[in-house]
Amino acid sequence: MTRSTLITASLTLFACNAALLSAAEPRSTGEIAAMIDAATEHSTIRVPAGVYHGRLSVQKAVRLEGGGEVVIDGGGTGNVVELLAPGIEFRGFTVRGSGSRVEMEPAAIFAGVGPVVIEDCRIDDALFGIDLRQASGSTVRGNFVMGRDLDPGRSGDGVRLWWSHDCLIENNTVVNSRDMVFWYSRNLRIVGNRVSGSRYGLHFMYSHDTLVEDNILTRNSVGAYLMYSQGITVRRNSMTRNRGASGYGIGLKDCDDILIESNAFLANRVGVYIDNSPSSTESWGLFVQNTFAFNEIGLLATPNTHDNVFTSNAFIENEEQAGVHGRGxxxxxxxxxxxxxxxxxxxxxxxxxxxxxxxxxxxxxSLFENLLASEPNLRFFLHSPAQQAVEFTARALPELRPQPKLIDPHPLVRPPKIVAPAAEEPSEGRLAILAISLALVGVASLTAWRLGRDPAPIRRERNRR
Amino acid sequence: MTTLTIEAGAPRGAACLSPPGAIARIARREFRDAAASRWFLLYTIGFAVLAIGVSFMSLAGSGSHGLAGFGRTAAGMLNLVMLVVPLMALTAGAGAIAGERERGTLLYILAQPVSRTEVILGKYLGLGLALCCSVWLGFGLSAGVVAWRAGGADVDAFLLLVLFTCALALAMLSVGVLISVMSRRVGIATGLGLFVWIALVFLSDLGLMAGTLIFKLRVQEVFAIGVANPLQAFKMSVIVAMNASLDVLGPVGVYASRQFGGSLAWILSGVLGAWIVTPLAAAIVLFSRRAPA
Structure with missing residues (x-):
């Protein structure tokens, strides 16, 4: 039978954090390892509630159930939980305290073989959250990953797949992490995840033939960055307020055969950024029924970008509807x-x-937008009447008018409906803003009535100015 | 109002009225005259109608996606405020002293037991309050539209927008009063006011734009020159209040946010404050020295 490695880390290091659970006397992950040793393959182990210290390596196909009441605390060294046998199911645990050395890439939950199921886990205080290496056919569902408060460049990924094909990544939430990243992994389904406060919400590197649906990517540096990947369908996702250093809703770098359909790109710095996609002559890029609204730039592309088709999209009130990164x-x-x-x-x-x-x-x-392309410092004058003056001049003097950046021969007169999920509920400030409205009008009228009435004793002016 | 009047309390015309009382009375009269003036009413109505229109336009077509709230409206409001409010304030201020001078009533007022400082402060306060009332009315109605059509809004940011707009109005009024003190006739004062308005709204920005293009000004130079313009200071204050960062303004904005960080808001407010205090102080000094008519 499989032999369990028992690594009992120092008990006291994080024990003070354990007050979450009642009757939490320090326990060791050795207890869980012993339960696994005693169990038969494919049996279910319900781990008793408590805080277990130390690392855990699972090398037998068992179903581990934490029921939301079990904490495994790695104490700050290496991977906390390692899943090293096909068929393991790991469900309902809180895992924390991975190592912190970036070059070791320590993770809260590491899977070195597939398929495994990682479900309903909560991950705190770990450098990497869930790390799948050559774990094809796995399911990662309903987990919550809270990243360490580190500079994004030095932190780890919330969820990482490496050479793990045919996986389902569903309904996970990642906050304050680096990326949810997919390396060299084919045929994934990435559905209903939420990523916020991270670097790249979803990040594809050489990952082909993948479906990305119903994800909500908010307040990251970039919502989804697709690089060197082919055959990706991106549908009904919401990319909102991604405004970091790059600040794209979606970035496409050297990607082929990409379908971007029914997404909402709202209030990002740039809605969609296209850098040389499609990269080969035979391939295509198709944008259907997306909404680009309130971004600083709706669509931004490098001048060499070619063979993309845009149909039935809505470009609404972007500061700049479509722009070229450079001249052209x-x-x-x-x-x-x-x-x-x-x-x-x-x-x-x-x-x-x-x-x-x-x-x-x-x-x-737009003359002003053309000027912006050649001198980015002029962006300083956005939102000022001088910007309008420049545009007006260009309209009045046709020789100043630049060539059109694009030509849509059949523009729609009504926007198609947004079908992507709403990232934010409408805020609840309605009553407050109504109160402010009434207060402002009230104060203004009251002042006017109080002061504007009776003649002051000094003198009444005869002439009206 | 009372706090302001205390510091202005150096009595020159010692008589029956205490200085705060004198200022309050002049301010009250000035407010009443402004409220009764057709020009002022026209501006107020125009501003309110435009504010409502901008709110409607900004919210149209944005659907239920939660973003339809204040941010869009504010972006549209910025342009409106930067055009209309300085115009209102400059022309109102320009008429304040020059009007009395032209009609010959200035001597009469100065014959009363009030000091010249009190006259200026009183007129400034009265007109400033009237301007603020216009602004409150316009923004109040616009907030009503937001509440009705869009639901939520960032209340703090909205209040800051109102506050900064009032500050901008007071700064431009201050410049207007200075012009008025220097001018013999209302026509000249109003003309000068309009010129200052065009200079601040269009000429300075266009000139700086041209300078940026021709001389390839660096970000710190663009920022340093640009921020001296009270309208740009106002614009940046509002953007900082809403976004906490100036990154929407490109490299210059990123530079300002990184360089000054949390103190950026204070710098911008300081610029606005300086534009309120300095021209008003100059006006008081000039008015005290010059012959009244």
Whole structure:
């Protein structure tokens, strides 16, 4: 039978944190190891509630149930829990106290072989959260990973897959981490996860043929960064307020055959950033029914970007609807398919025929945006009347008008509906703002009434100015 | 109001009225005149209508995605405020002394037992309060639209926007009063006010833009020159209040946020404060020295 390694770390180091649980006398993970030793393969072990100190290595296919009342505290060295046999299920534990040496990449839960199931676990105070290495066919579901409060460059990944194909990553929440990252892993399904306060919400490196659905990626540096990957479908995700150093809702770097459908890119610095995708001539990029709203730049692409098709998307009130990273235009891409273009909130044409498609093409030419492309420091003048003055001048003097950055021959006159999940509930400040409204109007009127009435004793002015 | 009047309490015209009382009375009269003035009413109504319009426009088409709230409205409001409020304040201030001078009533007022400092302060306070009332009315109605159409809003940021707008109005009023003290006729004062308005709203920014392009100014130079403009200081204050960072303003904004960090808000408020105090103080000094008519 499998032999359990018993590594009992110093007990007292984190014991003071254990007050979470009642009757928490310090216990050792050796107790769990002994239970596993005693169990038969594929049996279920219900671990009694308590705080267990030390590391745990599971080398037998058993079903471990923590029921949400078991804490495993690694004491700050190496991996805390290692799953080293196919068929292990690890469910309902709180795991904390991994090592902190970045070069060792210590994780709270490490799986070195697949398939395993890691479900409903909570991870605190660990450098890496869940680390799957060559653990194909695994399921990671419903876990909560809270990262250490470190500089993003020095911290570890909330969830990492390395050469682990055919995995399901579902309904996990990652907060304050580096990435949820997928290396060299094919055919994944990444569904319903939430990542916030991290570097890259989802990060794909050479990971192909993957489905990314219904994730909510908020307040990261970048919502999802796809690099050197092919055949990825990104559908119904919400990327909101990703405004870090890069600040993209989605970044695409040298990716082929990407379908971006029905996502919401809201209030990011850049909604979608395309860097040389598709990278080969035979491949494509397709953007359908996405909403780009309130970003500083809705769509940003490098000048060499080509062969992307945009249809039925809505570009709403982005500071700059579409821009080129550098000089040039987006003319190697197509902004309509089968007579269906995109909705642009700054389109000022008309639809005489009433078929929902504008009669004139959408051709954005903004002198100020062109100036911004050549001199980024001018962004300082955004939101000021001088910006409007520049645009007005360009409109009044046609020789100053720049060439259009893109041409949408069939712009839509109504935006398609947003189907992605809402990242934030509408805030509850309605009553407060209503109160403020009433207060401001009230104070203004009251002051005017009180002071504007009776003639002051000095003198009444005859003339009205 | 009472706190302000205490520091202005150096009595020059010793007589029946205590200095705070004199200032309050002049302020009250000035407020009443402003409230009754057609120009002022027109500005107020115009500002309120535009504020409501901007709120509606900003919220249209944003759907139920929770982002429809104050941020968008505020971005639209910024432009409106930067155009209209300085215009209101400068023209109101420009008429304050020059009007009395032109009508010959200034001598009459100065014959009363009040000091010149009290006259200026009183007029400034009265007009400032009237301007603030206009601003409150416009923002109040706009907040009503937000509450009705969008639901939530960041209350703190909204209040800060109102506060900074009032500060901007007071700063521009201060410049207007200074112009008024220097001018013999209302027409000249108003013309000067309009020129200052165009200079602050358009010319200085366009000039700095051209300078940035031609001389390839560095970020710290753009920031240092730009922040001297009270309108830019106002704009940045509002953005800091809403985003806690100036990164929306590109490299210059990132530089300012990194360089000054938490003290950035104080620097910007300080610039606005200086634009309130300095022209007003200059106006008081000038008015005390000059012959009244």
């Amino acid at each position: 235009a987006l003319s190697l891409n197509t902004f309509a398919r089968d007579g269906v273009g995109n909705f642009w909130s700054d389109y000022n044409g008309f639809d005489r025929t009433g078929d929902g498609v504008g009669d004139m093409p959408y051709e954005p030419r």
